[in-house]
Amino acid sequence: MGRGSFPIGSIAGIRIALHPTWLIIAALITLSLGFGQLPAQFPGWPPVAYAVVGAGLAGLFFASVLAHELSHALVARRFGIDVKDITLFIFGGAATMEREAETPREEAVVSLAGPACSLVIAGVLVGLYFLAPEHPLGLMAGGLGILNLSLALFNVIPAFPMDGGRVLRALLWRWRGDRFLATRGAAAVGRAFGYLLIVIGVWWALAGSLGNLWLALIGWFISNAAGATVTQMSIQRSMAGIRVRDIMDPQPASISPNTTVADLVNERLARGESRSFLVRHEDGGLAGIVTLSDVQRVAREDWPAARVTDIMTRYDALAHVGPEDQLDKALEVLQEREVNQLPVVEQDGRTVVGMLTRSGVLRLIDTRMKLGV
Numbered sequence: 001m002g003r004g005s006f007p008i009g010s011i012a013g014i015r016i017a018l019h020p021t022w023l024i025i026a027a028l029i030t031l032s033l034g035f036g037q038l039p040a041q042f043p044g045w046p047p048v049a050y051a052v053v054g055a056g057l058a059g060l061f062f063a064s065v066l067a068h069e070l071s072h073a074l075v076a077r078r079f080g081i082d083v084k085d086i087t088l089f090i091f092g093g094a095a096t097m098e099r100e101a102e103t104p105r106e107e108a109v110v111s112l113a114g115p116a117c118s119l120v121i122a123g124v125l126v127g128l129y130f131l132a133p134e135h136p137l138g139l140m141a142g143g144l145g146i147l148n149l150s151l152a153l154f155n156v157i158p159a160f161p162m163d164g165g166r167v168l169r170a171l172l173w174r175w176r177g178d179r180f181l182a183t184r185g186a187a188a189v190g191r192a193f194g195y196l197l198i199v200i201g202v203w204w205a206l207a208g209s210l211g212n213l214w215l216a217l218i219g220w221f222i223s224n225a226a227g228a229t230v231t232q233m234s235i236q237r238s239m240a241g242i243r244v245r246d247i248m249d250p251q252p253a254s255i256s257p258n259t260t261v262a263d264l265v266n267e268r269l270a271r272g273e274s275r276s277f278l279v280r281h282e283d284g285g286l287a288g289i290v291t292l293s294d295v296q297r298v299a300r301e302d303w304p305a306a307r308v309t310d311i312m313t314r315y316d317a318l319a320h321v322g323p324e325d326q327l328d329k330a331l332e333v334l335q336e337r338e339v340n341q342l343p344v345v346e347q348d349g350r351t352v353v354g355m356l357t358r359s360g361v362l363r364l365i366d367t368r369m370k371l372g373v
Contacts, residue, residue: 005087014073014083014095016066029058033125037068042136057140062088064093064110064121064148068155069093071117072110079106092151102176111166118152147156158221159193160186161225182307183233187226217255236328238368244330244356245323247364248344252355254278257287257309264308269295278352286320286352288312320345323353334358 005017034054039045045053065088073083073095081259082098101107122145129142156164165186172182197219205213253274255264267278269292276291291314298306319337320329323344334342334356 005089007085011070012074013069017087019087022062024320025090026058028059028060030054033057036171041139052076053140057144060144064118064144065151067121068114068118068151071113072184073097075113076101076110079110081106081110085162091239100179101170104170107170107173108167111163111170114163115152116199117149118155149205157193158189159226159269160188160190161229162190162222165190165226179283180233180237184230187230189224190226194219194221194226197222207352207365234369235365238365239326239328239331242327242364243323244321244325244327245354247327248354248356248361249360250354252278252343252352254280255290255308256353257281257307257312259307259308260304261295261308261311262303264290264296265303276355276357277308278343278355279308280352284352285317286315286345288314288318289343291341310317318343321356322347327364330356331361334361344367 005019007015007017007224009016016292030051031054034051038050038054069086069088069092074085076083076095079101080102082099084093084096085094101110125141125145129138129145132138133142148247155162156167158164159167160166160169160183168189169186173179176182176185198216199219201213201216202220205216217299228320253268253276254369255277256266257279264277268274276289279287279290281287287309290308294311294313298311319333319339321333321344323346330342334340340358342356343352344356345352
């Protein structure tokens, strides 16, 4: 779930969240329908009716966007790819999957599931319109059907990271046999398409149609997302084959759980030795981790009486990695848990052999990318 998003429920075990930017587009669609299109198409309604129906239609449209994303998620599950959450935001929706597809076929099938769902929804809604072409409900169903058809067609444009761009990547992957090269090729097409939308949107805006600035914003989003994906793939490639033991600090700073916070500050932290310490029992077993952030939550006057064991993150709540774990997987743990360090422990779960830090991982990535390895 993206930062700043707020959950609204779950479907089939998948958390659903709204990004704050979704509220902006939902409000704009509601205003456009409730105070523009609906009064022109159905004159004579009470003003509150236009607002309520406009909000309802906006909600139904985003429900169809959610169905589009759920289709991706449920098909991904059929291939053993877990989906943690779906976030709706200003430009549509995004499903967070635990891993990428392992084969070009998986990539293509998962990518096409969303547009296929939108086409089915469009067909049903347009069918309802033809059943009652003069009735307001039929007209509104037809309008929503056209929106879903547009959603499907726009997403199959072969511009990464849209669904069509992912299908293009699958085709390039199958042809070239290298997912990284396929991603770079599909992303190049995606960035070119994004730049084209930016040019068209700005040109139309300068010509007097300010509403078409949305095209420029969508183009900016697509081009940036394509570039970010290539960067992420480059990082993953630079970490390939590297294990935690290759980068961990084999002699991390440690401290006793009975040390007072005052001694921790005066004898260790204030001297710049480290910002985080393994907390170890007398036999060397891992008790937890204490960090500068833990100390900052304690009032200064309580430092002499408080002990490290009182403020540390205890072992049971602690994420850790093994020395043979792949570095990219360890980095995912750092990001998911939003921590700056992870103890490295043997399979018994208590024998500490080192410490992996976010700064150390980022330094390695920066160096390897600059060297081109």
